Amino acid sequence: MSNKNGGIILDITNLERTYGKDEHALTVLKDANLQIKSGEMVALVAPSGTGKSTLLHSAGLLERPDAGDVLINGQSTAKMDDAERTALRRVAIGFVYQFHHLLPEFTAEENLMVPQMVRGQSKKVARDRAMELLEYMKIAPRAQHRPSELSGGEQQRVAIARAVANAPSLLLADEPTGNLDPETSAHVFGTLQTLVRQTGLSALIATHNHELAAKMDRTVTLQAGQVVDITK
Ligand code: ADP
Ligand code: MG
Numbered sequence: 001m002s003n004k005n006g007g008i009i010l011d012i013t014n015l016e017r018t019y020g021k022d023e024h025a026l027t028v029l030k031d032a033n034l035q036i037k038s039g040e041m042v043a044l045v046a047p048s049g050t051g052k053s054t055l056l057h058s059a060g061l062l063e064r065p066d067a068g069d070v071l072i073n074g075q076s077t078a079k080m081d082d083a084e085r086t087a088l089r090r091v092a093i094g095f096v097y098q099f100h101h102l103l104p105e106f107t108a109e110e111n112l113m114v115p116q117m118v119r120g121q122s123k124k125v126a127r128d129r130a131m132e133l134l135e136y137m138k139i140a141p142r143a144q145h146r147p148s149e150l151s152g153g154e155q156q157r158v159a160i161a162r163a164v165a166n167a168p169s170l171l172l173a174d175e176p177t178g179n180l181d182p183e184t185s186a187h188v189f190g191t192l193q194t195l196v197r198q199t200g201l202s203a204l205i206a207t208h209n210h211e212l213a214a215k216m217d218r219t220v221t222l223q224a225g226q227v228v229d230i231t232k
Pocket of ligand 2 (some may be wrong): 052053054174
């Protein structure tokens with residue numbers, strides 16, 4: 001870990017995000033601040049419409065804030081152009097959505113190989129890493145199946161494995177188990193947590209499930225556009 005960020009992987013500072021203009025303007029985030037340390041797993045629990053996805057997309061450099069900054073491994077992104085943001089996102093950040101967003105024409109293994117090959121990895125290295133991750137997520141026997149041949153829980157395990165295919169330092173997940181029944185949800189979360197713990201990843205995970213939130217290091221919520229720690 002470099003000294004310049006003091007072990008802070010994600011540093012959101014005075015973030016502001018407003019949708020629309022004039023009388024239609026909706027300020028979702030205002031002076032939002034959040035720091036996540038190396039290896040830390042943080043739950044984001046807040047009602048629908050309060051800005052969880054906006055915060056995650058901003059942290060993931062998928063959306064540009066109107067003000068403030070997002071520092072990844074101590075690196076400021078406020079003045080980066082789109083190409084620089086994309087390049088940083090590819091190496092440093094993994095994203096998991098509520099719905100898997102896997103490529104339907106490709107097998108689970110290929111879905112994990114694609115992002116690695118986009119980054120310039122050889123086919124062999126990408127395949128070995130894909131199989132290693134599918135084993136980690138306890139889904140290796142499904143490697144040659146397409147997403148439509150997998151259950152919801154299996155699809156999400158593949159999506160999580162894909163998110164970490166390029167060994168990011170930060171995992172962002174937007175209600176990754178929100179679409180699953182409670183039992184499957186607990187199982188998928190269990191494998192996710194094991195993966196995060198064993199690889200030393202930092203993670204910010206939006207969830208409505210208080211049981212899952214309680215298993216993380218701390219819980220934050222959104223109140224009037226700000227991030228508030230509500231760890232009990
Ligand atoms: P959450 O993920 O907590 O449900 P979101 O971040 O998706 O909340 O949305 C926060 C608020 O911003 C909601 O009121 C939503 O309707 C609004 N919003 C989100 N994205 C857009 C957009 N692209 N344009 C306009 N309003 C948006
Ligand atoms: Mg959302």
